[in-house]
Amino acid sequence: MNKEIYKKIYGLQKKIRYVEEKISSNYKDYLMRCPTHLSIGQESVASASGLALNNKDIAISYHRSHAHYLAKGGSAKKLFAELHGYEEGCSKGIGGSMHLIDLKNNFYGSTAIVSNSIPVGVGLAYSLKINKQKNLVCIYIGDAALEEGVFYESLNFCVIKKLPVVFVCENNFYSVYTHIKDRQPQGRKLFKLAEAIGAKSNKFNQDNPYKLYLKFKNIFHKVRKNPFPHFIEIETYRYLEHCGPNDDTHLGYRSEIELKNWKKKDPLIYSRDFLMKKNLFNKSKVDLIDKKIKNSVDIEFNSIKNLKKPNFKKIKELVYKK
Amino acid sequence: MNISYGQAINQALTEEMRRNKKLICFGLGVNDSLKFFGTTKGLEKKFGSQRVFETPTSENAMTGIGIGMSLYKNPCVMMHQRLDFFLLAMDQLVNSAAKWHYMFGGQKSIPITIRLIVGKGWGQGPTHSQSLQSWFAHIPGLKVVMPSLPSDAYNLLKDSIRDPNPVIFIEHRWLHGSEEKKITKEKNKIGHSKLLSIGKDFTVVTYSLSTLEMLTIKKALNKQNIFFDHVDLRTIKPLDMKIIKRSLNKTQKLLVLDTISHPICSIGSEIISQVSQDKSIKLSKQPLLITLPDVPSPTGTFYTKDFYVSKKNILNKIELLLNRKINIHFNDNIKHDVPNLNFKGPF
Numbered sequence: 001m002n003k004e005i006y007k008k009i010y011g012l013q014k015k016i017r018y019v020e021e022k023i024s025s026n027y028k029d030y031l032m033r034c035p036t037h038l039s040i041g042q043e044s045v046a047s048a049s050g051l052a053l054n055n056k057d058i059a060i061s062y063h064r065s066h067a068h069y070l071a072k073g074g075s076a077k078k079l080f081a082e083l084h085g086y087e088e089g090c091s092k093g094i095g096g097s098m099h100l101i102d103l104k105n106n107f108y109g110s111t112a113i114v115s116n117s118i119p120v121g122v123g124l125a126y127s128l129k130i131n132k133q134k135n136l137v138c139i140y141i142g143d144a145a146l147e148e149g150v151f152y153e154s155l156n157f158c159v160i161k162k163l164p165v166v167f168v169c170e171n172n173f174y175s176v177y178t179h180i181k182d183r184q185p186q187g188r189k190l191f192k193l194a195e196a197i198g199a200k201s202n203k204f205n206q207d208n209p210y211k212l213y214l215k216f217k218n219i220f221h222k223v224r225k226n227p228f229p230h231f232i233e234i235e236t237y238r239y240l241e242h243c244g245p246n247d248d249t250h251l252g253y254r255s256e257i258e259l260k261n262w263k264k265k266d267p268l269i270y271s272r273d274f275l276m277k278k279n280l281f282n283k284s285k286v287d288l289i290d291k292k293i294k295n296s297v298d299i300e301f302n303s304i305k306n307l308k309k310p311n312f313k314k315i316k317e318l319v320y321k322k
Numbered sequence: 323m324n325i326s327y328g329q330a331i332n333q334a335l336t337e338e339m340r341r342n343k344k345l346i347c348f349g350l351g352v353n354d355s356l357k358f359f360g361t362t363k364g365l366e367k368k369f370g371s372q373r374v375f376e377t378p379t380s381e382n383a384m385t386g387i388g389i390g391m392s393l394y395k396n397p398c399v400m401m402h403q404r405l406d407f408f409l410l411a412m413d414q415l416v417n418s419a420a421k422w423h424y425m426f427g428g429q430k431s432i433p434i435t436i437r438l439i440v441g442k443g444w445g446q447g448p449t450h451s452q453s454l455q456s457w458f459a460h461i462p463g464l465k466v467v468m469p470s471l472p473s474d475a476y477n478l479l480k481d482s483i484r485d486p487n488p489v490i491f492i493e494h495r496w497l498h499g500s501e502e503k504k505i506t507k508e509k510n511k512i513g514h515s516k517l518l519s520i521g522k523d524f525t526v527v528t529y530s531l532s533t534l535e536m537l538t539i540k541k542a543l544n545k546q547n548i549f550f551d552h553v554d555l556r557t558i559k560p561l562d563m564k565i566i567k568r569s570l571n572k573t574q575k576l577l578v579l580d581t582i583s584h585p586i587c588s589i590g591s592e593i594i595s596q597v598s599q600d601k602s603i604k605l606s607k608q609p610l611l612i613t614l615p616d617v618p619s620p621t622g623t624f625y626t627k628d629f630y631v632s633k634k635n636i637l638n639k640i641e642l643l644l645n646r647k648i649n650i651h652f653n654d655n656i657k658h659d660v661p662n663l664n665f666k667g668p669f
Contacts, residue, residue: 092427101426108393109426113417119383120418123390130372131395150413153383160378318424319462321431321486 001210005051006280009209010271011289012047016067017268018297019076023066023083026301027245032083034096039067041239042170044206044267046071046140049168052216053138057224058106058128060121061140063098064170064238065110068140073105077300087310094315114175115141115148118167122154125163129227136164136223144175146190147183152197158229159198166223167194167231176242177253194231201231209271237262325505328498330476331361331437333505335399338483339369345483346391347374348384349401349437358401359439359498381407385414388434389422397433399483403669405438405492406449419488420463435482440494440582442531442630443659444667447621453530453582456589458490459559465489465512466558470533472502474511474556481512492558494531494582495669496661513560517569521549524575524643527566527593529555532579539633542650543640558589563596567603575643576609581631585613610639627658 020038027036039046042064050071053059061068066079074090082089083097091099098112108124111117121139128135145151146169158165171190173180195201204215212234219230239259241248249256275281281289325333339345347369352362353376366374377384381402388398402408408415415436423431440453458466467482467489469475475493482489489512518533519540528536533554543550551569555562570576576597580590590611597603612631620629633652641648656663 090427091425091429094427095425099425101429103429108430109422111418113413116386116413116417119386119414120390120393122383123387123392124394125390126387127391127394127396150380150382150386153378153380154386156378157380157383157387315424315427318428320465321423321428 001214003280005213006210006275007289008051009047009213010275011293012051012071013043013209013268013271014290015076015293015297016043016046016070018294019070019079020066022297022301023080024240024245033085034083034098035243036083036097036245037064037243038240038245039064039238041262041266042172042236043067044209044212045168045170045234045236048209048212049138049216052213052220054135055105056133056135057138057220058108058121058124058135059138059140060108060117060124061100061110062114062117062142062145063110063112064142065100065140066097069100069102069107069110072102072107074100074102074107075300076297077303078102080301081304081307084304084307085310086304086307088304088307092315093310094318115145115150118145118151119154122158122163122165125158125165126161129161129163134224136166136220136227139165139167141167141169142175143169143171143173143180143190144183145169146193147175155194155197155199155229155231162228164223164227165229166219167199167229169231169233171233171235172238173235174238174242174254177251179253191231191233199229199231201233203233206234206236206267207265207270208274209267210274239263324501324503325472326499326501327472327475327493328360330472330505331479331493332363334476334479335362335365336368338480339365339373342397344396345373345399346396347399347401348377348388350377350379351403352376352401358403359495361498381410382414385411385436386418389414389418389432392432392434393422393430397483399435399437401437403439404450405440405454406452408436408438415464415488416461420461423487424463431486432488433486435479435485435489435491437491437493440492441669442494442496442582443626443661444665444669445621445623445659446619446669448618450669451619453492453494455490455492455558456583456587456592459561459589460587463488464559466492467512467556468492468530468558469556470497470528470530470554472500473506473508474516474554476505477508477511478556481510485512492530496531497534499661499664500534511556513557513562515556515562515565516554517565518552518554519549520551522573523548523550524577524640525551525553525566525569525573526577526579527553527555527590528579529558529589530582532581535581535631535633535636536579539636539650543648546648546650548640548644548648555589561589561592563593566593566597567600570597570603570605574604574606576605577639577643578609578611579636580611580613583613584616585611586616588613607643610643612636612639623659630658632658
C-alpha cells in the first residue's frame with residue numbers, strides 16, 4: 001500500500017468526521033429541519049469500504065448514510081444543502097438526510113425504512129450481472145436489518161442467482177435506544193446468520209482502517225471476478241444520539257463508560273498515530289492535512305448560506321416522470 | 323378467431339419482450355405448468371430464463387429487486403396470481419416505487435408494471451378476492467390501470483410497460499375468458515376512459531368486472547327502451563373525470579358500479595365526491611353507488627350469493643334512478659360463483 005492510499009483513508013475519515021461535527025454543531029440553529037442520523041464514530045467502515053470500491057461499483061444505504069455517501073464521492077456541499085432543504089441539495093431538498101443520492105458516483109440512494117434499500121441493491125446487482133458488467137453492489141446495513149424478513153428474502157435470491165453483492169453490516173448494537181441483547185438471543189453471531197442462508201461471510205474489526213481497507217479490497221476484487229454474495233459484519237459505535245446532534249448518555253440506555261471505552265479505541269486516533277508512528281507523515285504534515293480538510297468543509301458549509309428559497313410549486317411536477 | 327383477455331395479455335407481453343430486449347418478466351408461476359393462467363405462455367422459451375424467471379416466494383424482496391432492476395437498465399413486469407399476496411410488498415411499493423422519482427429530486431424513475439389478479443367465486447373468500455385499487459390510487463406516484471375488454475388489456479398493458487413510472491395493472495380473474503372478435507389497437511390510453519354506449523336516460527360508470535356486468539344487461543335494457551351513456555374507466559389513476567362530467571351534463575343521472583370494492587373510500591365514492599363538488603354539474607337525482615358490503619368476502623357458496631352484487635341489484639338501482647319499474651326477468655343458468663359454465667375451479 002503506498003503513502004497516498006494511507007493519506008486518502010485517513011483524510012476521508014477526517015472529512016466525514018468534520019462534516020458530521022459541522023452538522024452537529026450547527027443543528028441548534030434550527031435551519032437543518034430534518035431527522036439526522038450522524039455517523040461520528042463509524043467513519044472507519046465507510047472510509048475503508050468506500051475507497052476500496054471502484055467508481056462503477058454501486059453503493060446503496062440506509063438512514064445513517066452521510067458517511068457512505070461521502071465515501072463514495074458525494075459532495076459535502078450538496079449534503080449540507082439537502083439538510084437545509086435547498087434545491088441545490090443532492091435530492092433537491094425533497095429527501096433530506098435519509099434520502100441521499102449521487103448518481104455520478106453510483107451512489108444509488110439511501111432510504112429511511114430499515115432494510116428497505118436491501119432488495120433494491122440486489123435488483124441492481126441482477127441487472128449488472130445480466131448486462132455483463134464486471135462490477136458489484138455494496139449494500140450498507142445496520143444490525144437491525146437482520147431482524148427484517150426482507151434481508152433473508154433478498155440474500156436468498158442473491159445466493160440462487162450468484163449475484164455480485166457485498167453486504168456491509170455496521171453492527172453498532174442499538175436500534176434507536178434498544179440494545180441488540182433485547183432484540184436477538186444472547187451469543188448469536190450476525191455473520192453466521194448470513195452464512196446459514198448461503199452467503200460467504202466474515203467478521204472484521206474496524207480499529208485499523210488501513211487493514212480493513214485491504215480486506216475490503218480483496219473481497220471486492222473476488223466478487224467482481226466471480227459474482228457471489230458476501231456478508232461482512234463489523235462492530236462499530238455511534239458516539240452521538242440515535243437521531244440528532246447531541247450526546248445522549250443521560251437517557252440511561254447506555255453508559256458513559258461504554259461510550260468512553262469506544263472513544264478510547266477511536267479508529268481516527270489510531271490511524272492518525274499510525275501515520276506518524278510508521279513515519280509516513282510527520283506531525284506537522286498530518287496537522288496540515290487536518291487543516292486543509294477542515295477549511296474545505298467550512299467553505300462548503302458557508303457556501304450554502306445564501307441560496308435561494310425553493311418553491312413547492314416546482315416539485316409537484318416531480319411525482320411522475322413525464 | 324376470437325381473442326380472449328388472457329390471450330391479449332399474452333400477446334402484449336410477447337410483443338413488448340420482443341420490442342425491448344431489456345424488459346424482464348418475473349413472478350411465482352410465470353414458468354410453471356399452468357403459465358400464469360396461460361398469460362405467460364411461450365415467454366421463457368422465446369426470451370430465455372434470464373429475462374423470464376420464477377422467483378422465491380418473497381413478495382416484498384422481489385418487488386424491491388424489480389425496483390432495482392428498473393433503476394438500472396431493465397424495466398420489469400412483475401406478477402402475482404392473487405393481489406392479496408402482494409400486500410406483503412407494501413413497503414417496497416409505497417416507500418420505494420411510488421416515491422423514488424420524487425424524493426430523489428426527479429433523477430431516476432421506476433418503470434415497473436405490477437400485474438395483480440383479483441379472484442371471485444369458487445370460495446376465494448376473505449384473502450383471495452380483494453380488489454384494492456383504492457389503496458393504490460391513494461398513493462401519489464403510482465398509476466392504476468384496470469382494463470375490462472381484451473383490446474384494452476392489450477393496449478393498456480403495452481402502455482403500462484412503456485410508462486416510465488410504476489403502474490399497478492389489475493386484472494379480474496373473471497375477465498380472462500372474455501372475448502372480442504379482434505384486437506383494436508390504440509396507444510397512450512392511460513388516463514383515458516372510454517364511452518362504450520350512448521344514451522340519454524342516465525350515465526353509468528363501470529370498470530373491470532362491472533363493465534362486463536353492465537354489458538350483459540345492456541340488451542335487455544335497450545329492449546325496454548332504456549338507453550344510457552356507459553363510461554368504462556379503464557384507468558383508475560389518473561382518473562378521467564372529463565368524460566363523466568360531459569355525460570352528466572346531458573343525462574343528469576349517475577350510477578357508479580363499484581361492484582368488486584368495499585364502500586368506504588372506494589373509487590365510486592371518489593367519483594361521486596368529485597361530481598358533487600363541481601358547480602357546473604346539476605344532477606336531477608341523487609347519485610347512486612353499488613359496492614360490496616363493508617364486510618370481508620365469505621368463502622361458502624351459500625353466503626356469497628348474497629354477498630356479491632347481482633344483476634337484480636343493479637336493476638333495482640336503475641329503477642330507483644329512473645323512477646320506474648323495469649320488467650326484465652333474468653333466466654340465468656350460470657351459478658353466481660363462477661364466470662361461466664366451463665369454470666370448475668380451483669382458482
